[in-house]
Amino acid sequence: MTVIDDSMLDDSPASRAKWAIADSWTVVWQEIKHLIRQPSTFAWQLGFPIVVVLMFVYVFGSAMDVSGRGPGEDYLDYAMPGLFAMTMAFGFMNTAFPVALAKEKGFIDRFLSMPMSPSAVVTGRGTADIIHATVDLLILIGIALVLGWRSGGSLAATVGAFGLLLWLRLALIFVGIYLGLLVKNTEMAGNLFALAFPFGMISSVFAPPHLMPGWLGAIAAWNPVSATAGAIRELFESPPVQSGYWIEEHTVTAAILWPLVISVVFLPLAVRRFQALRK
């Protein structure tokens, strides 16, 4: 049987663009089917941040004076935005690992030997990851609400805060794709957690940087994760935290600029790495 004929092959830029989008959605659907068939994925990926936040809120938090109103005061309002930001920060692993797996298992080879749009391999992945991250945030909001967290900001500010979180996650998709293509196999991709852990934790996620030793505090304050965590605390109108660093006075601007900088660096790197697959 013949399914193809050359009349189907329209090589115009418009047709290519149309197929790039169509193929991208096909890949997104595959990923969504994954999440539907394996809802436990969320438990595995969110389990760690949730356990960590519970430990901080109920174990260490009681000793921490974040707002200057006494140990343990306002800690839930401080830690929950931190949890959201940290989950987005760890999210690059959720991109890097499947990319490494797709490469290792020959999935990317199969895709690239097919007439589909090559860019859809990664744009589909990225779109699916943003959908995935949105579901992650909805689950975390549910948990935060149960624990008693509330946003004090307006609806627009609250939605804006979640927009900033996804903005960070988007930038980290390019990092994830780059690293996923860079590592040799999934075993090495798993080891990327060694990178994710300090990136997520040496930040203002669970403790204000001014409580840390000077040099570490500076690193933590300038961490992109801290920028987003600080910005969303501001938008949620969490009780103000004593700030010790210049950047902490400009968190919203930083939360917009940091992901932009990351994207500007890593998007071309990821594209180059992807094209290098054919070298």
Added chain:
Amino acid sequence: MPRSDYAVRAAGLQKRYGRTTALDGLDLAVPYGMVYGLLGPNGAGKTTAVRILSTLLRLDGGRAEVAGYDVTRQPRLVRRRIGLVGQQTAVDDVITARDNLILFGRLFHVDRVTARRRADELLEQFGLAEVANKPPKAFSGGMRRRLDLAASLILAPEVLFLDEPTTGLDPAGRREVWQTIADLTDRGTTVLLTTHYLDEADRLCDRIAVVDHGRNLVEDTPDGLKRRIGNERLEIVAAEPNDLPALAALAAKAAGDGREPTVDELTLSVSIAVTDGVRALTEVAAELRAQSLAVADLGLRRPTLDEAFLHLTATANDATERTAA
């Protein structure tokens, strides 16, 4: 209508990775409808060749046409006409077997209705209809490989590339996949497969190109390859170790031309290359009777592909060394 008599034509393929030369002037000509084997040890350049022909890698030199289109200048036209089954089984283990085929169908730009119909046809053809709604992670290695093959056949490709199709499978899985490939070739699909299993090449291929160090060593039919390293061998297995010297002398006399027999004291066998196998065999048999010598076995045999391969690699390397010197 084919645009060329050859499904695959490649001339002087060159590929380097840094200082390593993966392909060093490889030529290939695969007529339509043939199962063509690329046989060689690991690192011979087989996979690189397949990756270039399936548009996954850029060429450093030479040119290649697949299904009549240039892989460098018309990769999109090539991709519509090929199927690739790589070394790893590239199926999604989470979604169902049917969803896998629909997914690939959609990415081959087949419309939704046709993709579903084609998925069902292929599941039927590959004996996977009963597990259509199960995810492949529960399948045996052979079943996953069959699904993998089915996924590469959605567009009924003109050329199918199989890169080590049975590596990592158990014997049952290998037989399953062999049967599937044999069925495909009965339908006239042109197949280019790589393997380092000699029995696989012998069993599946119409023609075999032996490659090593990114170059062609020799190209022939499986039988032709075996003949190429010389003629048949006469083999005598002694009943008593003490008989070995006498048998070796007998064999040398029958073979003539001053040839030296190989004597294996472990298996008690004497073997020697012979030009006229039947004449040598009858001569030895007559001598054995005349001298009342009893033997455990006496026969003629063709060299195995393993022996052919070792021999070809060795002679080619000698030639290279001589040229170098």
